[in-house]
Amino acid sequence: MNASEKRILKLAIILFIIGLTVRYLPWGLPSIETFEVGDAIVVANASPGAASEAAPGALSEAVPITDASTVQAYDTDKVIPLADPGPKSTERHRKAKKKVSFPLNINTASADDLCAIKGVGPKLADKIIERRNAAGPFKGPSDLKKVHGIGKKKLENMLQSIIFD
Numbered sequence: 001m002n003a004s005e006k007r008i009l010k011l012a013i014i015l016f017i018i019g020l021t022v023r024y025l026p027w028g029l030p031s032i033e034t035f036e037v038g039d040a041i042v043v044a045n046a047s048p049g050a051a052s053e054a055a056p057g058a059l060s061e062a063v064p065i066t067d068a069s070t071v072q073a074y075d076t077d078k079v080i081p082l083a084d085p086g087p088k089s090t091e092r093h094r095k096a097k098k099k100v101s102f103p104l105n106i107n108t109a110s111a112d113d114l115c116a117i118k119g120v121g122p123k124l125a126d127k128i129i130e131r132r133n134a135a136g137p138f139k140g141p142s143d144l145k146k147v148h149g150i151g152k153k154k155l156e157n158m159l160q161s162i163i164f165d
């Protein structure tokens with residue numbers, strides 16, 4: 001048995017012992033068999049006739065329920081939700097990314113176009129544009145290397161995706 005298998009075995013044994021301790025020692029911890037429903041549970045919009053009596057879209061008042069069995073007696077089709085939960089995860093639309101054709105002209109590219117280059121984010125794209133506006137168009141890789149944040153390795157990766165005029 002290697003070291004990682006031994007650690008997993010020790011963890012399993014420890015968790016098993018903790019489970020037995022919590023289950024069988026009389027510490028006053030509630031278990032599922034002895035758990036009781038306490039005070040009144042407030043269920044909003046669950047009164048039996050409130051949904052049919054109210055106008056569509058109107059909210060009904062909260063109803064205190066003292067017995068858990070009465071919660072199941074309500075028809076869930078008649079319950080009006082408190083608030084719109086918003087769009088479901090499948091309904092969310094992502095912002096469509098602009099298609100960029102490579103190689104990209106570094107002297108005419110916008111910030112969004114520059115962000116499509118591997119290793120270039122929004123901040124670095126802004127720095128490239130600032131340098132281009134201040135010092136004029138880039139003539140070669142040595143000019144691009146003068147941008148703060150572009151080193152030798154990043155420049156090598158970028159050169160595959162860009163061209164100079």
